[in-house]
Amino acid sequence: MSTGRPYHHGDLRQAVLSAAVDAIAESGPAGVSLRDLARRAGVSHAAPAHHFGDKAGLLTAIAAEGYAMLADALHEAQERTRSYREVGVAYVRFAVEHRAHFAVMFQPALFDTGDAAVAAARARADRALTGGVDAILGEGADPDRHLASIGAWSLVHGFATLWLNGSLASLDERFGDDSEAAARAVVASLFPA
Numbered sequence: 001m002s003t004g005r006p007y008h009h010g011d012l013r014q015a016v017l018s019a020a021v022d023a024i025a026e027s028g029p030a031g032v033s034l035r036d037l038a039r040r041a042g043v044s045h046a047a048p049a050h051h052f053g054d055k056a057g058l059l060t061a062i063a064a065e066g067y068a069m070l071a072d073a074l075h076e077a078q079e080r081t082r083s084y085r086e087v088g089v090a091y092v093r094f095a096v097e098h099r100a101h102f103a104v105m106f107q108p109a110l111f112d113t114g115d116a117a118v119a120a121a122r123a124r125a126d127r128a129l130t131g132g133v134d135a136i137l138g139e140g141a142d143p144d145r146h147l148a149s150i151g152a153w154s155l156v157h158g159f160a161t162l163w164l165n166g167s168l169a170s171l172d173e174r175f176g177d178d179s180e181a182a183a184r185a186v187v188a189s190l191f192p193a
Contacts, residue, residue: 013051015041017065020058024100029059029110059104060111060118066101067121070094074128085187088156091129092183095160102160129153155190159183 019040023032034048034055041047052058070091077083077090095102104110112118130149162168163179175182 012041012043012047013061015043016048016051016058017061020062021100024062024103029100029104029107032058034058056111060115062101062104063111064115064117064121066098066105067118067125069098069101070105071121071124071128074125078128078131084152085184085191087129088152088187089180089183091156092160092163092179095157095164096179099164102164106157129156155187156183159186 016037019037020032023037023040032055034052035045037048037058038045048058052061073090073094074087077087080086130145130152159168160179160183163182168182175185
């Protein structure tokens, strides 16, 4: 039965992405199905496949979106504070506020790591995170900058992961559920400047 009105959803691609983020937040990336996402978004079961091809295509889009948002958050923190410590806190904040994206971004078996949008967004995020290593090491220091960048990333990524999975819940009661204050204190304990 036709109502005579054309079907119009608006931004169907974004509606499916939003439904996917909600589903991943509830049950993790493994539990996502295109059919369930279509139901959640209120679209035909063929719509997600039309926009993303398959589940890997959908997760690729989520990874690209996540890396772009992470790059923006890190860049904004660097510009606003000029503090590499605060860039690390921004990384943790992103992980806590965007758990679904974070869950996908660091499981490369789930998505196409060679996708141009993923590669570009990840490169931006990498530059934003590692760009402040000179601030920690000083201009005259000459250690391997790449290893220092990996060390800084490992610190904030490890902290974020431990926070998200509840491993730090009882570590230090003074922070309660304030992930930013806890991350700031941990980073400051290693990099007091």
